[in-house]
Amino acid sequence: MITIESLSKKYGARTVVDDISFTARPGRVTGFLGPNGAGKSTSMRMMVGLTRPTSGDVTISGRRFTDLPNPGLEVGVMLDASAQHAGRTGREILTLAQQMMGLSARRVPETLELVSLTETESNRRVGSYSLGMRQRLGIAVALIGGPSVLILDEPANGLDPAGIRWMRDLLRDYANDGGTVLLSSHLLHEIEVIADDIVMIGKGRIVAQGSKTELLRTAGTVVRARNMNALERALHESGLVTTSMQDGALRADADPTVVGLVARESGLALTELRTADGGLEDMFLQLTAHTQREGKAA
Amino acid sequence: MTTIVLDRGLEQHAAVHHVPLSRVTRVELRKMFDTRSGFWLMASIVIAALLSTVATILFAPDAELTYYTFAKAIGFPMTVILPMIAVLSITGEWSQRSGLTTFTLVPRRNRVILAKVIASVTVGVASMLFALVTGVVGNLVGTAIAGADLVWDVSFAHGVNIVLGSLLCLLTGTMLGVLFRSSPVALVAYFVYSLLLPTVSGLLASNQERFRDLRPWVDLNYAQSALFEGSLTGEQWAHVAVAATTWVVLPALVGLRRVMKSEVK
Numbered sequence: 001m002i003t004i005e006s007l008s009k010k011y012g013a014r015t016v017v018d019d020i021s022f023t024a025r026p027g028r029v030t031g032f033l034g035p036n037g038a039g040k041s042t043s044m045r046m047m048v049g050l051t052r053p054t055s056g057d058v059t060i061s062g063r064r065f066t067d068l069p070n071p072g073l074e075v076g077v078m079l080d081a082s083a084q085h086a087g088r089t090g091r092e093i094l095t096l097a098q099q100m101m102g103l104s105a106r107r108v109p110e111t112l113e114l115v116s117l118t119e120t121e122s123n124r125r126v127g128s129y130s131l132g133m134r135q136r137l138g139i140a141v142a143l144i145g146g147p148s149v150l151i152l153d154e155p156a157n158g159l160d161p162a163g164i165r166w167m168r169d170l171l172r173d174y175a176n177d178g179g180t181v182l183l184s185s186h187l188l189h190e191i192e193v194i195a196d197d198i199v200m201i202g203k204g205r206i207v208a209q210g211s212k213t214e215l216l217r218t219a220g221t222v223v224r225a226r227n228m229n230a231l232e233r234a235l236h237e238s239g240l241v242t243t244s245m246q247d248g249a250l251r252a253d254a255d256p257t258v259v260g261l262v263a264r265e266s267g268l269a270l271t272e273l274r275t276a277d278g279g280l281e282d283m284f285l286q287l288t289a290h291t292q293r294e295g296k297a298a
Numbered sequence: 299m300t301t302i303v304l305d306r307g308l309e310q311h312a313a314v315h316h317v318p319l320s321r322v323t324r325v326e327l328r329k330m331f332d333t334r335s336g337f338w339l340m341a342s343i344v345i346a347a348l349l350s351t352v353a354t355i356l357f358a359p360d361a362e363l364t365y366y367t368f369a370k371a372i373g374f375p376m377t378v379i380l381p382m383i384a385v386l387s388i389t390g391e392w393s394q395r396s397g398l399t400t401f402t403l404v405p406r407r408n409r410v411i412l413a414k415v416i417a418s419v420t421v422g423v424a425s426m427l428f429a430l431v432t433g434v435v436g437n438l439v440g441t442a443i444a445g446a447d448l449v450w451d452v453s454f455a456h457g458v459n460i461v462l463g464s465l466l467c468l469l470t471g472t473m474l475g476v477l478f479r480s481s482p483v484a485l486v487a488y489f490v491y492s493l494l495l496p497t498v499s500g501l502l503a504s505n506q507e508r509f510r511d512l513r514p515w516v517d518l519n520y521a522q523s524a525l526f527e528g529s530l531t532g533e534q535w536a537h538v539a540v541a542a543t544t545w546v547v548l549p550a551l552v553g554l555r556r557v558m559k560s561e562v563k
Contacts, residue, residue, distance in 0.1 A: 049405045050398065050562040066405040069316040077402045083395035087333030093399075096332075100317060100325050100403045125334075141399060 001026055001180055007056035009042050016042050018204040024182040029175045031195030032184035035288040039204040040184040044153050048077050072101040076142030076150045081134035086127030090137045101145045115140040131158025152183040156190050168194045188284045202287040221256045224249040224272035234266035251276055317404055322413035330387055339383055343425045346375035351436035363440050364449035368433035376464050381471030384418040385484045388475030397562045407557055422468040426461040456528050463525030473546045476553035518545045
């Protein structure tokens with residue numbers, strides 16, 4: 001379990017991480033979502049003691065990271081897969097981690113197999129690795145100590161679709177076995193497919209957090225009926241706020257159940273009733289629109 | 299497969315001990331050899347020692363074919379290579395960014411730095427012993443070829459002093475690495491320190507009466523050179539101690555403080 005309490009980081013007058021608090025729970029994959037420059041990496045560096053917080057606390061299973069006697073056995077960390085000496089082979093980098101943690105030498109080939117790096121690949125120097133191979137090696141370094149917590153910064157970066165699928169399955173199994181996974185991404189879709197809980201951050205602040213199902217629910221309901229005017233009137237009379245969508249449907253700020261009941265009371269036949277998708281996406285796009293220099297999200 | 303990984307983790311939670319310094323040191327020592335550049339840097343010690351020996355046999359006048367001549371010829375390249383090894387061992391963590399992994403596996407950064415110092419000194423001592431032994435072989439072979447008399451003009455104490463002098467060069471490299479955390483800056487700083495400063499200091503000493511008396515206390519290169527020449531008087535030891543504290547120990551402590559507080563990106 002990772003507990004983050006009122007964590008802040010200031011560089012002079014600039015606040016990069018602004019009073020964030022959340023918990024990443026065992027058995028769940030927590031997605032740390034935000035546009036580039038939102039403060040994700042700085043937050044993660046603070047979690048593992050590489051950056052000193054200006055204020056606030058991070059504990060991992062009740063202890064500060066820097067107080068862990070042999071952190072590699074408890075927390076697997078991958079912050080930047082490219083941050084390795086280009087002149088070492090992948091196997092050598094993994095061996096250094098294995099020796100530092102005091103693990104048996106057999107863990108090296110086992111872990112290489114787990115991340116699907118072949119014998120030949122592992123004996124090549126990391127300088128010649130593709131980003132995807134570096135990510136696999138980084139995951140291997142994080143996993144070799146058999147930790148119960150994983151902290152991964154943009155782990156899917158540079159992976160091909162099959163690699164992303166592999167990573168998703170790996171982390172899913174890991175969480176199902178009781179592990180805690182915190183991973184960051186600047187891509188909403190990536191987080192949506194893998195995370196159980198989502199923490200969305202923009203300009204150093206948490207703008208939304210909760211389970212994925214909760215967050216999707218806040219997106220409202222898309223509803224359509226044969227008689228749209230009557231539907232709109234009925235919803236307004238029940239005190240619901242609606243907005244018209246481009247395709248003619250209505251979006252109501254309520255659960256599909258509530259909207260359905262209102263329609264039945266008014267004797268209206270519905271042609272469409274569903275949870276509005278892209279609630280997260282809208283939120284995320286708003287966030288990126290504010291934070292991106294282009295002023296408009298891609 | 300993931301199940302295996304997790305199970306291992308649970309086993310180890312029960313008895314987790316601090317990563318012992320000996321283990322960190324062993325890993326740091328391994329890191330000095332396991333890249334192509336690191337390997338050749340180490341190999342250059344052997345190559346330089348052999349080349350200097352051959353050059354001494356070929357070019358030194360017969361009368362000067364003594365052990366000291368060999369020791370000096372082989373010792374000089376060591377005072378260049380050893381500090382480079384010490385610098386790169388420290389700065390690689392920042393220049394190559396491997397510190398991101400190293401300092402998450404061992405968050406107590408002073409332990410990592412201490413392990414690196416021990417590893418560098420180990421390499422330094424081994425290199426100097428190798429150099430001194432190569433000198434012995436060189437002296438035997440050289441005098442045999444030239445038909446000159448064998449002269450062993452380096453006492454055991456002198457030999458120890460030569461090793462100490464070289465280690466001081468190496469530790470200067472460590473200090474610069476810790477202080478600057480950047481390979482090019484620290485390497486340039488070392489050459490400014492070892493090649494440029496002695497000239498400036500010498501000029502000052504020959505023009506300024508007052509500096510001449512002060513020089514052995516403030517000029518580490520100067521104070522240190524006595525170590526290579528033979529046995530030292532009590533005052534000369536004091537010179538070395540004062541100059542080394544000022545130029546190696548204090549800046550290293552300042553650097554260490556910055557290493558502890560700095561952000562590893």
